Amino acid sequence: MSSPRPLNRRHFLRTTSAAAATGYFVGSSSLTRGQESPNERPVFATIGLRNQGWSITSKSTKFADFAAFADVDANVLGENLEKLEKQTGKKADGYSDYRKVLERDDIDAVMIATPDHWHTKISVEAMLAGKDVYCEKPLTLTIDEGKLIERVVKQTGRVFQVGTMQRTESDQRFLKAIALIRDGRIGEIVKVTCGINGATGSPVIPAIDVPEGLDWDKWLGPAAKVPYRALPQMREGYGGGVPLYTNCHYAWRNWYEYSGGQMNDWGAHHVDIATWALGASDSGPNKITPVSYSLPVEYENGYPTVDDQYNSPTKFEIHANMPGDIPLVITSEGDNGILFEGTKGRFFVNRGKLTGKPVEDLESNPLPEGAVEAVYGGPVSENHTANFVAAMASREQPISDVWSHNRMLEICHLANIAIRLGRELNWDPTKREIVGDEQANAFLSRECRKGYEIDM
Structure with a gap:
């Protein structure tokens, strides 16, 4: 297994993008068993289903099969089990206790969308149970919880994606913003x-x-x-x-x-x-x-x-x-949104716009070819889950790693x-x-x- 901390993100994303393109995804339990099948999709479970829990699940059925849900609200659990079956044509098991999910050997990864005060406990126990983890932001309730999660990621070698989706989604607007800065379009940053x-x-x-x-x-x-x-x-x-x-x-x-x-x-x-x-x-x-x-x-x-x-x-x-x-x-x-101010100019970016003179100047002076990909470290994934699943295949950390x-x-x-x-x-x-x-x-x-x- 490779080091859990990314050492060469460009190589990692080149590898994972190839995996995404071929559909060659191997779940962590399969890797443990030494089985590799190009037709196998990873098996996921979601813990915490209201709002964002269903949102990340519904986006992820393209890349993974869902075998189980867990939620402490029976009404939310039942409603989302029905939605999953309607969307995928497949049934999943439902639990009120997330530990029942972690006990299952057939589940490769868990997606966690509980309230924040539960994130660290479930994340740590999931990794110790041999599961890769996708956890919603903010990852922790305290700073020491973050340090603990880092230690367990390093200890177990699990792949861990944090749900800061602006790193991959919103039409790459935020990646373009960072590319502008790296290309010197506003000079040296003086305030953010x-x-x-x-x-x-x-x-x-x-x-x-x-x-x-x-x-x-x-x-x-x-x-x-x-x-x-x-x-x-x-x-x-x-x-x-x-x-x-x-x-x-x-x-x-x-x-x-x-x-x-x-x-x-x-x-x-x-x-x-x-x-x-x-x-x-x-x-x-x-x-x-x-x-x-x-x-x-x-x-x-x-x-x-x-x-x-x-x-x-x-x-x-x-x-x-x-x-x-x-x-x-x-x-x-x-x-x-975010206002970047530099010695040569300034611009603003949020989920709906990227504005300012440096942005307007792109029409006559575009960014160098591959500038956005250089920020990301390689070809940009289709969405956050695609990046996570590709990282599961490469066994290296995804774009939203726990350290950053x-x-x-x-x-x-x-x-x-x-x-x-x-x-x-x-x-x-x-x-x-x-x-x-x-x-x-x-x-x-x-x-x-x-x-x-x-x-x-």
Whole structure:
């Protein structure tokens, strides 16, 4: 088995693109058994099915067969089992306990789309059970969880893809943005601004009976035992069909106990592209400064003083001092996307547009042939799952590897710690710890609830 950390991405993607073109994919369990069949498709299972769980599953049926689903909500589980059979004509088994999935020898990889506070436990246990892993972003709830996942990837040699899909999708717009920078179209970068939207607080949310079919204790898992809360108003649009205000379902992103608010949600996308463009995927900032922020509830010693309202930031401006003293600004103001400013110009990129004079100049002065592929490391995969499956065949890490993701996500985690404590943090990117602040360093990890510790 090759080294789990990518040593030559160009060679890796040339190999995996060839695998994708021929359809020659070998699942990890097959490799273990020493069997190689050009007709074999990898066998997947999805853990966590609501919204994004079904989204990544439905995109992946082109490349893999799904043998099992797991979800702690019986209604969500049953609904998605039916959708899979309708889409593929094949039935899958359903489980309320994800460990039943990990016990199966016929499953090569798992796709994890649970709330964030479950990601690390399931990911680690899946790798130790011999499964490759595709896990949604943000990968972790704390910085130390990221370090643990890195150790287990290295220990087991499993292939691990993080769901930061902007690296492959959105019409290659973000790859083109990085290619512009590498070709010197804006000169030396002097500032990067990531607009990731603000959020709203909530009314007081009462404790009510748990909805029928939902195993609330399992949903909480490693998090502290608390009552289920919800108001009757329902959410519309994406994430609809659930209460608008709750500590479960779609709104768990607004609670530090289960996620990191907008900082870890949109931040995990745009800060990822920003650090990639800066060439800082193997390093990090030396300082995080909370210039301004608003929290929806009162805090004391870094913890909310009430437990019946959303508690993640609603507005913020964070400055991360990146290598070369380049400021990386993360803000809730302005357009959602990334503004790159250099000594020779500037441009803006998001999922809908790539604009600015350097972009307009491409009409008369296009990028060199292969510039986008050079950013990616080879031919760009059809989508994120194609890249993952090809990496499973090559046994090398995919485009969204855990190391670059964790380095980027450390910025988002540190920003949240700085907001919670209301002060600037000095960060040692080599030791990966906060300098001279024992209280802040305590936020780098969390204690799992008894009975839900990581099984190692």
